[in-house]
Amino acid sequence: MLKYLVIVLDDTSVSYCHYNNECKEKRLIDIDTLKKGIVYAMKENLSIQYVLPDYTLPKKYVEVMESIDNIKFCSSNSDMIDEADVIVLNGWCSNINFNREKTYVLRISKEELFEKEKDIKLSFDKMSRLNVVITNITSFKDSDIDRYNDVLNSFSKDVKSLIQNGFKINILTDRIMLDAMNNCNAGAENITLAPDGCFYVCPAFYHCGENGEYGLGKTKFCIGNLEKGVDIKNSQLYEVEYAPLCRKCDAYHCKRCVWLNLNSTYEINTPSHEQCVVAHLERNASKTLLESIGKHKLFVPEKEIKEISYLDPFDIIDKL
Amino acid sequence: MTKIKDLDFSWQSKITKNITFIVTKDCQLACKYCYLVGKNEKERMSWEVAKQAIDYILNNEDKFKEEAVIWDFIGGEPFLEIELIDKICDYIKIQMFKKDHHWFNSYIFSFSTNGINYHTEKVQNFINKNKDHLSIGITIDGTKRKHDLNRIWKGEGPEKGSYEDVVKNIPLWLKQFPEAGTKVTISSTDIPYIKESVLHLFSLGIHEVNINCVFEDVWKEGDDLVFEEQLIELADEIIDNNLYEDNVCSFFSEHIGKPLDRELDNQNWCGAGKMLSIDTAGNFYPCTRFAQYSLRSKRNWIIGDINNGIDNNKLRPFLTLDRCTQSSQECIDCEVASGCAWCQGENYDAALTPTIYQRSTAICKMHKATVRANNYYWNKLYRKLELEGKREDFEKRGIKVSPISCY
């Protein structure tokens, strides 16, 4: 069931996830489209998330946006950083005035993450929540496994003391708190309204542009518009029950990114080897962290995180 | 070493890899039901492409761990490229020997041919050279009028059927491959000729007739009823004339028409993804049905090529696909689901989005008609055998039939 409507306000709106948005040409959503989008969300009981561009939005837009409860995403370079709830860092920068009231998303390549691991963790105590998004997950190699494990272990040492003060980092603490799948769920729980007035599965499927191709066709495809409503063809494939690998998996914090899925395996419901391996390294590091803290010290689900022998559920598909 | 005869060469079997070379996209015929929408005379496999494909496969033994291999050659009509095929097969044999490959002596070369060139010197020399490692199927659709209805020569002018050109090679083929069976494909216009065609094939000495309805959405209102009638008449003929003693027709199988368990019977029926198909340009496909010349409305589904090898991520959807995830609730709950086949390529081609996870149900009413006729067949046959005191004996013999064939 749909729960959220993401509204991309401009073609230059920040990417807060796995996709890139390299568009430099501004195209602000039409104010009537914005109003209609808000009314649509109200009628369908959807919570709104606005994705902001870097420039200051006209006052009349801000007024319309604030006519409903919302969450706002913007980049750390945005003029509207004070208004936003979620701040996106494109690559690591230490000279940010972190604010504990806000959530931070760090979009970072694996190479930069490996290199700047120590700098990054020095800032943990200035934040209440950090979401790390590896932007080039598809290039993750088996030879990166040890290095990423080192990063997770190193982070883990600091997180261990900070977690009880409320610090959260998606790649280590989310799995600890979960006892069921909690993925991105684009196309199942959330959809995106773009400046062109059409709905998309997530902003990635809009920002990829008219020329975006993935092997079987165009990556940009809309799933309805404000006039006709939402119409997702084969919508069941966005549900975890229709993903043969994910439905049996217990990397509950995994994004299960349908955008990465489509580009790497050609199927919305099938993850790549790389996405699974990364999620399992995090899962296993979360297990170690949980064991080192002791479950009784945290308000966490009763269930243990089990010891498993694989990093990719595909390797044991026959046994799943 | 495992003996070649002990190996189960069913392509559905876990231990056998099926590797298909699309050696040409040309054919002498222009069969009306042919699923190959993009046939042409220009695209032929070059020796360089074939060699590079073989080198990739045999140099990567760890990626091809199956115990045995079927090297399959299709077209178009594969025997149009007999010289290339001969060179490919020689090279495969030499390389398997040189590399002490685990497939050495665990291989067959397999062909599905229209039979027109079967008697020619080049084809016969090839057969003699490889006779211990060969499987050849000739497609003949039945009686002359049934065969010629669809299987016509290519070209301008009045339609010319190919029956006579094929049937003349059947005795030679059966002499060389006495156990050989044939595949028959039924489309809407063929329905009235089913009975006579199957009986005709039995009379030619072909004892195994694997027959199936096309998976495409070609069926007209009422087709299922005429189809059922044909199968009932065929059942009567087979039983009344004791033809069941020496012959099998895949329409009649005891496994057809039972409910399927969500968990225990959840396997994907189709072998796409476990097979490997190579086209004339050196692209790899999960099955030939995913090459562009087989697709009506979707883009070809490439999973790698001879230069870069197989991209394992592209295989994951195929290897994780199961019956229930691709089926509608109606199919999952169906009381007569067993034996209802699908083709992953046709599913992809017919789907609303580019996915293999949406099962086409165009065949539903034809399957249900098959189930009714099949029930009739077994009720009648077992009653007869009981009255004659032969049932136990018949069951012991356990006649095997592959109930579904691909295309």
Ligand code: SF4
């Ligand atoms: S780790 Fe892989 S199988 Fe598990 S939820 Fe993530 S994408 Fe799905």
Ligand code: SF4
């Ligand atoms: S599908 Fe979800 S996880 Fe993937 S890019 Fe879109 S929003 Fe991010």
